[in-house]
Amino acid sequence: MNAIEFHNVSFSYGGSFAIRNLSLTVGEGEFIAVLGHNGSGKSTLARLCNGLLEPDEGWIDIFSLSVGKRRNLFTIRKNVGIVFQNPDNQAVASIVEDDIAFGAENIGLAREEIGRRIDFALKAVGMEAYRHAACSRLSGGQKQRVAIAGVLALDPKVLILDEATAMLDPRGRREVMDIVTRLNREQGRTVVLITHFMEEALRADRAVVMNRGEIVMQGTPSDIFERHEELITYNLALPRIGCICEALKQGGLPVGATLDEEKLAEEIAQCLSRQND
Amino acid sequence: MLKDVSFGQYYPVDSFVHKLDPRFKLLCLIAYIAMIFVAANFYGLAVCAAFFLLAVAASRVPFRKIMRSVKGILFIAAFSAVLNVFFYRGETVYAEWGIFRITYEGIIFSIFLVVRLFLLVMFSSLLTYTTTPMALTDGLENLLTPLKLLRLPVREFALVMSITLRMIPTLMDETERIMNAQRARGADFESGGLIKRVRAIVPILIPLMTSALRRADELGDAMDSRCYMGTYTAGAAKRTKYKKLAFTRRDLIGLLFAGALIAGVILTKVYLGSLL
Numbered sequence: 001m002n003a004i005e006f007h008n009v010s011f012s013y014g015g016s017f018a019i020r021n022l023s024l025t026v027g028e029g030e031f032i033a034v035l036g037h038n039g040s041g042k043s044t045l046a047r048l049c050n051g052l053l054e055p056d057e058g059w060i061d062i063f064s065l066s067v068g069k070r071r072n073l074f075t076i077r078k079n080v081g082i083v084f085q086n087p088d089n090q091a092v093a094s095i096v097e098d099d100i101a102f103g104a105e106n107i108g109l110a111r112e113e114i115g116r117r118i119d120f121a122l123k124a125v126g127m128e129a130y131r132h133a134a135c136s137r138l139s140g141g142q143k144q145r146v147a148i149a150g151v152l153a154l155d156p157k158v159l160i161l162d163e164a165t166a167m168l169d170p171r172g173r174r175e176v177m178d179i180v181t182r183l184n185r186e187q188g189r190t191v192v193l194i195t196h197f198m199e200e201a202l203r204a205d206r207a208v209v210m211n212r213g214e215i216v217m218q219g220t221p222s223d224i225f226e227r228h229e230e231l232i233t234y235n236l237a238l239p240r241i242g243c244i245c246e247a248l249k250q251g252g253l254p255v256g257a258t259l260d261e262e263k264l265a266e267e268i269a270q271c272l273s274r275q276n277d
Numbered sequence: 278m279l280k281d282v283s284f285g286q287y288y289p290v291d292s293f294v295h296k297l298d299p300r301f302k303l304l305c306l307i308a309y310i311a312m313i314f315v316a317a318n319f320y321g322l323a324v325c326a327a328f329f330l331l332a333v334a335a336s337r338v339p340f341r342k343i344m345r346s347v348k349g350i351l352f353i354a355a356f357s358a359v360l361n362v363f364f365y366r367g368e369t370v371y372a373e374w375g376i377f378r379i380t381y382e383g384i385i386f387s388i389f390l391v392v393r394l395f396l397l398v399m400f401s402s403l404l405t406y407t408t409t410p411m412a413l414t415d416g417l418e419n420l421l422t423p424l425k426l427l428r429l430p431v432r433e434f435a436l437v438m439s440i441t442l443r444m445i446p447t448l449m450d451e452t453e454r455i456m457n458a459q460r461a462r463g464a465d466f467e468s469g470g471l472i473k474r475v476r477a478i479v480p481i482l483i484p485l486m487t488s489a490l491r492r493a494d495e496l497g498d499a500m501d502s503r504c505y506m507g508t509y510t511a512g513a514a515k516r517t518k519y520k521k522l523a524f525t526r527r528d529l530i531g532l533l534f535a536g537a538l539i540a541g542v543i544l545t546k547v548y549l550g551s552l553l
Binding site for chain 1: 495502505
């Protein structure tokens with residue numbers, strides 16, 4: 001069964017279309033990265049997935065349930081968790097534990113089960129030691145991990161990160177990305193990673209590039225990064241390692257296109273030894 | 278600078294009073310206020326004062342912390358004391374100028390009034406020193422549960438309280454950021470008269486409001502995403518509660534003391550007569 005299906009979806013906030021005739025299918029357990037410049041419609045895409053917004057045209061199915069129907073809304077939101085951009089705007093309680101309990105309370109779980117869910121969620125994001133800490137004392141990365149835990153307490157099958165790392169420092173970004181990767185690989189959760197950091201997209205099975213509400217490129221991350229000239233026209237910059245590859249090639253060192261540091265190091269070594277011979 | 282403003286004034290130590298059920302503490306405060314007004318003479322107030330001192334001792338909150346709460350009402354206390362000294366219609370006159378008259382009864386009554394006021398404020402502050410705002414919210418929600426029968430949204434009210442408490446440190450940080458941004462552009466918050474200073478606040482308030490509204494919008498989305506359905510319940514599960522308040526043996530001991538307080542105050546009123 002597919003986790004998310006968009007069929008010819010269009011959406012506008014009143015003016016021009018933020019999403020234009022978009023079709024997209026995300027399989028269960030897939031890790032997909034959605035790349036795009038500011039205003040490309042990628043956040044709108046996230047909000048359409050769990051009924052925060054309703055499409056003007058076309059339809060959206062989440063595990064074969066139509067998002068447009070009011071009575072499906074609760075089930076869909078239980079299955080699709082979204083972590084938003086600002087770590088300060090997602091917690092409802094002052095204490096970590098109480099905040100994580102919020103979602104579990106909303107879906108009417110019994111007290112003991114909520115306790116178990118909190119244990120599980122805190123462990124999944126590696127924040128067990130902060131169970132009774134005040135949210136306001138945590139770092140940005142930690143707050144965002146608590147936000148992920150808050151969503152995990154609902155045990156959603158799909159996890160959407162709407163630029164969840166954009167406001168974090170490099171360390172916080174890495175922490176969050178490691179957790180998300182693990183949730184996908186170890187627990188089999190479908191992950192939709194919305195970002196404008198190209199490096200993060202490397203971890204995905206598939207990458208989709210959006211521009212002006214449309215999908216303009218699609219493929220594995222390395223496929224996409226090879227089409228760097230096209231990427232630049234969509235205002236997206238290559239990851240640092242891609243730039244290095246490119247610069248080496250132009251400078252006369254014929255390395256193969258790669259986004260793996262080790263592999264690039266090997267390629268350079270091979271090229272150099274060949275030149276020396 | 279703003280970060281040091283601790284909201285509420287919780288004093289984090291581990292004590293008998295800290296561990297009491299917040300519901301019991303809230304009810305106890307109400308009973309205490311009632312008893313202060315039931316007390317008809319200094320004996321009654323002495324019982325109240327003894328109860329208060331016992332509570333302070335059991336709370337391990339330093340006494341000078343509690344004295345600080347009196348500062349805020351010093352002016353009101355002095356004002357009402359002076360007013361009573363001059364205008365109380367007593368019998369034993371010490372001095373008289375026109376409508377002003379200082380009497381023995383006036384002085385006694387003023388002292389009585391001030392002691393009452395001080396006890397009231399100090400005991401209330403003990404509650405906030407020993408109970409976190411979160412616990413207070415939980416306790417209040419629990420005590421207001423019967424109002425659900427009248428279809429009042431008690432749970433939502435508690436959630437609003439909880440979000441408010443949560444947002445205070447965030448908005449404090451934000452205020453400081455905005456003030457620094459304005460300072461960097463040459464704004465001056467420290468000098469000038471009252472009107473000038475108040476006017477200097479406007480450029481802080483406006484961005485603060487805009488950002489608070491934006492935050493509210495995003496928080497709403499985050500809550501929706503976590504299956505919060507509010508009063509819209511079609512297809513939704515009934516909300517449950519994780520935090521459970523428990524009445525322990527400690528509360529029973531507290532209850533005994535509270536009973537002694539009430540009995541003491543009423544006995545002094547019945548057997549020892551009124552103040553004057």
